Amino acid sequence: MNYMKVLLNGIIKENPTFVLLLGMCPTLGTTSSALNGMSMGLATMAVLIVSNLIISLIKNLVPDMVRIPSYIVVIASLVTVLQMLIKAYAPDIDKSLGLFIPLIVVNCIILGRAESFAAKNNPVASVFDGIGIGMGFTIALTCLGAVRELLGTGAIFGQTLWNESYGMLMFVLAPGAFLVLGYLIVVFNKIFKNA
Amino acid sequence: MLAVLTVIALVAGAVLAYVNSVTAPQIEKIKAENLAAGIKAVMGADDIQVAEKQEINGFEYYAISDASSSPLGSAIVTEENGFGGPLKVLVGFDREGTILGYTLLEHAETPGLGAKADVWFQDKIIGKNPGQCNFTVSKDGGDIDAITASTITSRAFLLAVKKAYDELVAPKDGQTGATTQEAASAKND
Numbered sequence: 001m002n003y004m005k006v007l008l009n010g011i012i013k014e015n016p017t018f019v020l021l022l023g024m025c026p027t028l029g030t031t032s033s034a035l036n037g038m039s040m041g042l043a044t045m046a047v048l049i050v051s052n053l054i055i056s057l058i059k060n061l062v063p064d065m066v067r068i069p070s071y072i073v074v075i076a077s078l079v080t081v082l083q084m085l086i087k088a089y090a091p092d093i094d095k096s097l098g099l100f101i102p103l104i105v106v107n108c109i110i111l112g113r114a115e116s117f118a119a120k121n122n123p124v125a126s127v128f129d130g131i132g133i134g135m136g137f138t139i140a141l142t143c144l145g146a147v148r149e150l151l152g153t154g155a156i157f158g159q160t161l162w163n164e165s166y167g168m169l170m171f172v173l174a175p176g177a178f179l180v181l182g183y184l185i186v187v188f189n190k191i192f193k194n195a
Numbered sequence: 196m197l198a199v200l201t202v203i204a205l206v207a208g209a210v211l212a213y214v215n216s217v218t219a220p221q222i223e224k225i226k227a228e229n230l231a232a233g234i235k236a237v238m239g240a241d242d243i244q245v246a247e248k249q250e251i252n253g254f255e256y257y258a259i260s261d262a263s264s265s266p267l268g269s270a271i272v273t274e275e276n277g278f279g280g281p282l283k284v285l286v287g288f289d290r291e292g293t294i295l296g297y298t299l300l301e302h303a304e305t306p307g308l309g310a311k312a313d314v315w316f317q318d319k320i321i322g323k324n325p326g327q328c329n330f331t332v333s334k335d336g337g338d339i340d341a342i343t344a345s346t347i348t349s350r351a352f353l354l355a356v357k358k359a360y361d362e363l364v365a366p367k368d369g370q371t372g373a374t375t376q377e378a379a380s381a382k383n384d
Contacts, residue, residue: 058203066196070199073203073207074207084219088218088225152307173307
């Protein structure tokens with residue numbers, strides 16, 4: 001197995017946001033700024049890597065019939081651990097993302113990768129898949145957040161480029177999320193159509 | 196089959212219990228630190244003594260005195276339904292009921308609109324006494340300018356502050372709640 005290919009597969013060919021269109025709830029909900037999008041992406045990536053690893057390790061021990069419940073227990077526990085760690089050691093991230101962290105449990109990317117990749121591949125490849133998909137998700141959310149933040153408030157990562165009063169507030173709000181996501185999907189698929 | 200799922204759930208439970216036991220004290224500590232920093236900010240003073248928390252009529256009430264134990268006023272946590280959910284405000288009053296400062300502890304207001312409440316009202320309500328002016332938004336005939344395009348948030352915010360003032364700070368006949376305690380601690384000096 002070519003690990004580089006697994007990595008790139010997650011970022012480009014099966015980019016969870018732009019190609020698979022999975023996990024739209026956190027995508028639309030948390031990307032009101034570039035930093036929020038990136039934090040959410042990284043949090044999801046952390047869960048994805050560990051869940052892929054664990055599920056790949058226990059895949060032969062778990063009978064087929066209780067596969068999904070077992071995976072969900074693993075994923076939910078990981079997310080809860082992550083939430084407690086963030087609350088305890090990164091209170092600033094907790095302030096902006098606290099509401100969305102528990103939603104990682106129901107992010108279909110994580111269960112999707114557990115089912116379609118980790119349950120069929122060895123632990124090392126599964127970790128690489130977690131990194132790849134996680135990076136794809138993080139990059140997508142950061143782009144989405146950056147565009148929305150720039151158009152909405154005239155800043156990127158909190159660095160003001162032009163005065164806030166020229167910003168179109170709509171882009172920070174829900175309708176802007178849908179619009180920007182739509183256009184980014186167009187751009188992404190145009191660029192990587194033949195990749 | 197059942198055994199496997201049971202074992203997985205047991206292991207998961209054990210891990211969660213362990214992480215919880217490690218992080219819980221830290222989480223409590225951060226909460227307490229945030230509150231202490233917030234109280235200092237809303238009282239506009241660093242060198243203060245904060246009395247034990249008291250729950251009065253659903254408000255969290257902290258009597259504040261300065262370094263030499265003479266009463267400065269009070270810091271009150273008050274809550275009202277905002278536009279996007281509960282709006283929790285920590286507000287500091289001096290002994291006459293003049294607002295010294297406020298900070299938003301929790302809110303779910305719209306970013307760019309209602310969420311501006313954390314800075315917007317700083318120069319609009321600080322120094323005002325809710326008992327001596329018309330403490331509602333100008334749209335409702337009051338003296339305070341609402342956040343542009345966020346009247347609902349503004350109303351909720353002002354109501355939360357006014358509620359705290361009316362219940363705990365405003366001078367009343369028969370002296371209840373805060374005023375009693377302040378009078379009592381004033382006597383002790």
